[in-house]
Amino acid sequence: MFQAIWSQYFPPKPTFTEKDVPPGSQVGKVFIITGANQGIGLELVKMLYPTGATIYLAGRSQSRIEAAIQQVASSSDSPTPATLKYLHLDLNDLTTIKASAAAFASQEQKLDIIWNNAGIGGNPNGTTTAQKIEGHVGINCIAPLLFTQQLLPQLQEAARTASSGSVRIVWTGSLAIESFSPPGGLQYEYLETGATTNSKRDYASSKAGNFFLAVEAAQRWGKFGITSVCQNPGNLLTNIYSHQPRLLMLLVKLLLYEPKMGGYTMLYAGFTEEVAAEMEKGNGAYVRPFGVLAPNGRRDLYEAVREGKASEFWGWCEKIYQPYV
DSSP, X not given: OHHHHHHHHSOOOOSSOGGGSOTTTTTTOEEEEXXXXXXXXXXXXXXXXXXXXXXXXXXXXXXHHHHHHHHHHHTXXXXXXXXXXXXXXXXXXXXXXXXXXXXXXXXXXXXXXXXXXXXXXXXXXXXXXXTXXXXXXXXXXXXXXXXXXXXXXXXXXXXXXXXXXXXXXXXXXXXXXXXXXXXXXXXXXXXXXXXXXXXXXXXXXXXXXXXXXXXXHHHHHGGGTOEEEEXXXXXXOSGGGTTSOHHHHHXXXXXXXXXXXXXXXXXXXXXXXXXXXXXXTTOOEEEETTTEXXXXXXHHHHHHXXXXXXXXXXXXXXHHHGGGO
């Protein structure tokens, strides 16, 4: 595990970049990027803007997303610009998720790739969602699963005519999985407390949960031609550290990379043929920064998958969000 952690603190340079997704190459494709108004989500939008795709920037603040759209559009003179659209999505409130998916479905018949990028990390103890669910697992796992479930018809429609392995769900992991998640990835006695009690552990558990959801989605939806993959974008200087002490950040910054590097990890997870080949083997692919296909360093998570823990977590999430479907 030490080697896996070390390789993610000091990852190799990206080998898959925007040059591998050239201008005009995604005309007719439809994407959703959650949390796209800032950080690595915005960097991914910038990379994809010249491709000609239709890209939905999903988030809570219409004004912030519209400002991001204006920023991207004004900084590019691409001859095949993407169509950028706002999609309201509040992962903090399960009562809104179905309406967000319905708003997308009213405009599009298919969905080629969704990057479940939005989330929270390291939030203070006591953090909860609108439904009083522990904040990290609620926002990072439960709401994204509900949103993705609601979009399954559009993903299936895209897969009917798309090339093999190109329709994808990209979930977001973290180095915190290896560093701070409990044995087996999850301990329900902490998830069910109703509030964050240990921010590092609870965040890491939610990221392990994302890995489980990626593996389970591959098992459940692979038969439809849908590829599911979990990626760790890398240790990046984003607002995920906004709750950390200033003195700590002076030290942590030395190990952080610019958000664009995380955008390359997400680009790789969304487009490289290596991921599709891995999924054909029946495995849940994991992507390390900045675009390296390699297993997660926590072997106990793979044992947990074999024991049915990923399916168990999927069912636990469904039970919680069932009243809001």
